[in-house]
Each structure stands twice: as C-alpha cells, then as structure tokens.
Amino acid sequence: MKYKFHFSAVELPHIAGALVALAFSFQFILFRKEIFTDGLFSNLPSMLSFFAQSLVAVGVGFVLHELGHKYVAQKKGLWAEFRAWPAGLLLAVGMALFSRGSFVFAAPGAVVINPLKKTKSGELAVTKLKKEDIGHIGIIGSVINIVLAAIFGTIAAVTGLHIAAISAQVNGWLAIFNMIPLGMLDGAKVWFWSKPIWAGFTVLCIAVFVLTVLL
Numbered sequence: 001m002k003y004k005f006h007f008s009a010v011e012l013p014h015i016a017g018a019l020v021a022l023a024f025s026f027q028f029i030l031f032r033k034e035i036f037t038d039g040l041f042s043n044l045p046s047m048l049s050f051f052a053q054s055l056v057a058v059g060v061g062f063v064l065h066e067l068g069h070k071y072v073a074q075k076k077g078l079w080a081e082f083r084a085w086p087a088g089l090l091l092a093v094g095m096a097l098f099s100r101g102s103f104v105f106a107a108p109g110a111v112v113i114n115p116l117k118k119t120k121s122g123e124l125a126v127t128k129l130k131k132e133d134i135g136h137i138g139i140i141g142s143v144i145n146i147v148l149a150a151i152f153g154t155i156a157a158v159t160g161l162h163i164a165a166i167s168a169q170v171n172g173w174l175a176i177f178n179m180i181p182l183g184m185l186d187g188a189k190v191w192f193w194s195k196p197i198w199a200g201f202t203v204l205c206i207a208v209f210v211l212t213v214l215l
Contacts, residue, residue, distance in 0.1 A: 005071055007081075014084040015066075018108035019059045021089040025096040025104050027054040030166060032101030057167040061148050061174050062108070065141040069111040069186075072137045078127075079116045084109035110184075113137065135193025138186040142205060145175035149208050156215045165215045172209030179205055 007015075027050040028035060040046040066082055073080035088107035096104045115127050149171040156164035179202045181191035190198045 005074060011081040011083065014109060015063065015082050018082070018084040018089065019055070019063055021084075021092055022062055022106065022108050023051055023055040023059045025092040025106070026058040027051050028096040028101040029104050030054055030057060036100050053163045053166075056163060057170050061145055061167070061171040062106075064144050064148065065174060065178070066109075066111050068140040068144045069113070069137055072140045073111070073113045076133055076137075078129075079114040080111055082109060082111050131193045134189045135197070138189025138193070139197070139201065141186055142175040142178045142201070145171040145178070146205060146208050149175065149212055153208075153212050153215060165212070168212040168215060169209070172205070172212045175205040176202070176209055 027047070030053070031040075031050045034040050034046065035050065040050075070080045070082060085107060088105070088109065091105040092108060115129050149168045152164045152168035152171065155161060156168055178185055179187040179190065179198070181187040181198065187198065187202070190201070
C-alpha cells in the first residue's frame, strides 16, 4: 500500500489555533520595544505587520517541527495527530502580555503518537516501537529547525533582512531547546536511541545557533 501523508478534520483546527496563538504571543517578544516603548500597541497596521513577521519567524518553525514528527510517525505506519493544549495557548498569550514581552510560555501543543498499525485486514493493532523508531521520530523536528535556520541565515546574510535573521535565531534556539534530554522533550528520545548521535547533533545545533547570533 502506497504511503500517503494525511491530516484529519479534527487536527487541522488544532494546528491553526496553535499557530495563531504562538505568533500572537511571540510578537510581543520579538517587537517588545516597538509595542511597549514606542506605543504601537494600538496601531493596527503595525500590529498586523508584527503578527505577520512573528508568524514567519516562529510559526513556520514550530509547525514544520511538529509536522516532521507526524510525517515520520505516519511513514512508519503509526497513528499520529497534532493536538493543541488549551491551557498552554492561554499561558502563552497571557504571560507575553503580562510580562510586557519579557517572557513567553511556549507549549501550544504537540503531535500525539500511538503505537498502532493497520493490519492487512484494515484493523488497528498495537505494535512495539524500536529504539530507532523513537529516535527517528524525535530527532526530525530539530533537523527541520536546523535546515530552516540555515535557509533563513543565508537569506539574512545575502539580503540583510532583519526578519530573516530573527527567523534563523528562533529556529536555531528551537533545535537546541528540543534536544535537552529531559522529560517529554525530543532530546530524551534521541538520547534513548543513541547517545553519540545525540551528542554530535546537539553540538551541531549549538554551532548553528551561534552562527545565527553573529548575523
């Protein structure tokens, strides 16, 4: 049976809601001075511009990171769908506003993966995941962020676009943060799979992030 990357009608609103909430929250971080110091909070054209730039800088990296997990999991025949975390969305918006752009709690949701595979008869059966499966699903999100950091970084170096430089830094940071080998973070999955791969890739993430900061 030919593989087909697919979404359910249930998860699409979850993805859209998380994307909007994340972009809305991070605009207060990325454009803190303009909004809170220069008083552009009530300037609708400026706020729309800030939102659009935040959507590119943060939203693209976040969504593609999560879709990477979904793609690899589905490629392996597993059930995988994105689910937003309502409390996390409210915290992201609330903290960004309350802290006046000093802090944001970015946990809008994640791809939920169940170890279920379809049998030849079309029924779902529980399957045991190998270490490689867990590691591949875990590392792909940060791989995507590193690729995006390189793309945005190149654009920033060639064109001097500020939003491209910000996008490169955000994606570099997302890659590093997710490689922390603790709890439910992707880094714990990669560490469980292969410590040498985790170490080498984490060093690469740090190197890329440092380069984006120097742009």
